[in-house]
Each structure stands twice: as C-alpha cells, then as structure tokens.
Amino acid sequence: MAFAKKLEKYNVSISLNLSPIQIIQAGFVSELISKFEEFQLKEGSIALEITETFLMKNFMLVKKRL
Numbered sequence: 001m002a003f004a005k006k007l008e009k010y011n012v013s014i015s016l017n018l019s020p021i022q023i024i025q026a027g028f029v030s031e032l033i034s035k036f037e038e039f040q041l042k043e044g045s046i047a048l049e050i051t052e053t054f055l056m057k058n059f060m061l062v063k064k065r066l
Contacts, residue, residue, distance in 0.1 A: 001039040001046075008042055015047045020062045023050070029065055 004014040022028050036046065
C-alpha cells in the first residue's frame with residue numbers, strides 16, 4: 001500500500017495477485033479495505049488479480065466477498 005501511494009502521482013496502479021482462498025478467509029477483505037483507507041489511496045490505485053482455478057469451483061462465495 002505504501003508503494004502504491006508513492007506511485008499515485010504518476011497515475012500508476014499496483015496489481016496484487018490474490019488467491020480466492022485468501023479472499024474467503026475471515027477478515028481478509030476488511031483488512032484490505034482498512035489498509036487502503038489507512039494510506040488514503042485513490043480509487044484505482046490497486047488492481048486485484050484473482051487466480052481462476054479455485055474461482056470456477058466456488059464462484060458464488062468469491063463473488064459475495066468481492
């Protein structure tokens with residue numbers, strides 16, 4: 001998040017590779033949002049890239065979290 005904040009002035013976004021397993025873990029989404037807000041990042045500063053294999057099997061659960 002700190003690195004993303006440094007790059008904001010250049011209009012560069014950071015991509016985070018996430019496993020759907022991370023997304024469905026208790027507290028993960030709220031912690032991610034909390035850190036985003038803590039660093040006062042602009043909308044679009046972070047892009048989340050999610051691996052597809054697990055997503056295909058648990059689409060509804062992952063969709064709910066997103």
